[in-house]
Every structure is written in structure tokens, then in C-alpha cells.
Amino acid sequence: MQNNLGILLFSVSIPLLLGGCFGQESKIETQSSQISVQDYTGEGYALPYGRVTDEIAEKNLDGIRDATIKFFKEKYKTDVTVHNVVGAKDGATVFVESKGEPHFYTYAVVPIDELAKKVWTEKIWADEFQVENAIKGGLYSMIFKEEFKQLDNYFDSLAAEGQITGRTVESIQNVGGHGFSTPYYFISLADETAIQPVYDLFMKSPDESTDNLRKAFKDNAFSAEALFINIQLFMADPNAKPDKKLYDRIIKNLEEMNSIPRGSYSFVLNDHFIDKQSSSGMGDHSLDLVNDIIKE
Known part of the structure; x- marks a missing residue:
């Protein structure tokens, strides 16, 4: 299904390091591992x-x-803030958040020798595609700040109605690693042609102005179908299953909005709970958009 493409592309090299992250979610979950999404901060998250x-x-x-x-x-x-360190096979995954702009979340891996109980900090590494994709997503949100503000305001207004909620910021910080992320969505890119000059300028001059970064963006090379805005919302009521009428209304609103960022929008509406170990909100009752909403 097209709506999963952004997640799959973004997580193509994550499974061995971040087993259980969004995009690698299993719909088979046990009640004992469930927790309110509003209480979940990442505690209990584990890697194989x-x-x-x-x-x-x-x-x-x-x-x-x-x-x-x-x-x-x-x-x-x-400059990054280290939020969480989680043991994995032959190493530890380190979840970080950038300070300031471009804003993004990602991770690095520190190898560990279990037998020698040795941490090889000098051999720390990160998947270059994942990190660069995260930075580019952060740059995209940075140079189109007004459009993202409109999108954020919409989700904030939905939450204010009392029917939906998003993930906690703490859970994103502690078990995130999904580039530019908010409690309601994250960005991933399949084609980086348009944003690559922005990234190159930023790497050359990290203090470059937002205006100059925006000028470096190649509008004529941009493809809305290759920039994914992956939305995941939760029901605010612990006793409520995903509401089909609410789900349809949100889809209609997104289709009609003209001031939000260009891109390919996927959308999942879950119940109120999240799996502690996998950080997954997907379940049997989740409503998942079949075809992305394309905003040119």
C-alpha cells in the first residue's frame, strides 16, 4: 500500500537496530504490554x-x-542532546535530538563486547542515510516553517476538541529516531534531489540563514510523492475504538487544506494504547489510509 511506502523507505535499515519501531510494527500485542499513550515515555522499550x-x-x-x-x-x-541509551545485539543504540534548527531526532550505535564487557566508544557509528535523511527532513520543515505551523495548528485544534491525542514528547525523545517528528507525525524522504543543495549549504555553513537555505531549495526538482508526512493519531478516550466518522473528517480536512506543506500524507488512527516494548500504537482496530493524500 502506498501509505506505508514512506515508512518502509525510512526504516529500510532500522530493523536490526531498532526492532519494533514505527514501520516495523506488529499488530499482535498483549494486554500486559499496553499503556496509555499519554503516559508512555519510552519506559519498557527494548531491542532484541x-x-x-x-x-x-x-x-x-x-x-x-x-x-x-x-x-x-x-x-x-x-549539537545534540542524548536522551536514551538502549542495549541491542553487540552494541547500544543511542537516541539523540538536535539542539535548535534544523530540528530532528536520530540515533547512533556504540559497539559493545559482551564477553569483555567493553564499550568501544571510539568506534561509534551511524547509518549515514538515516542521519542525512533526518537532517534533510529537519531542513525541509525549517525552510517551510509557516506551512508546518498551519499543519501543527490543525492537529492542536483537533486535540483541543478532546477526541484525539498524540504521542508524548518524552517518548519521541527516548525511543524516537524518526527525523523531524512531532507528537502527531514525522517526515521521511525518498527523493532528496530538491533538498540536497540545502543540505550541502548547511553542512558547509551551519549558521547559514533560513532565507539563504530556502533559496538553495530546487523547487523544480521537488516531488510531492517522494516526501512523506506520516501521521499517527490516537483516540483520547481510553475506552474508545478508532472513530470512523472522525477518521473520515480528518481525511477530508487534509484533502481540502491548501496552506499545509507539500508532500504525500499517510494517516493512521489508533485506539488509546501503545505497546511499551515496541513503541507501537498499531492494533487490530487501527484505521489505516489506503492511498496517500498528495499535496502538490
């Missing part, structure tokens, strides 16, 4: 084969944090 490495990482948090901050500053010209 990470119990031992998680314990080793916990004892070396300061070194991991320092190495990660240095890595992103030197390689990607970006």
Missing part, C-alpha cells in the same frame, strides 16, 4: 538480544554520551 549490553551501557553512560555528542558535532556539524 539487548539485556546484557543494556546493563553494560548503563555502567558507561557518561562515556557513551560524550562520544555521541562529539560524533555528531564533528561529522554532521550538529
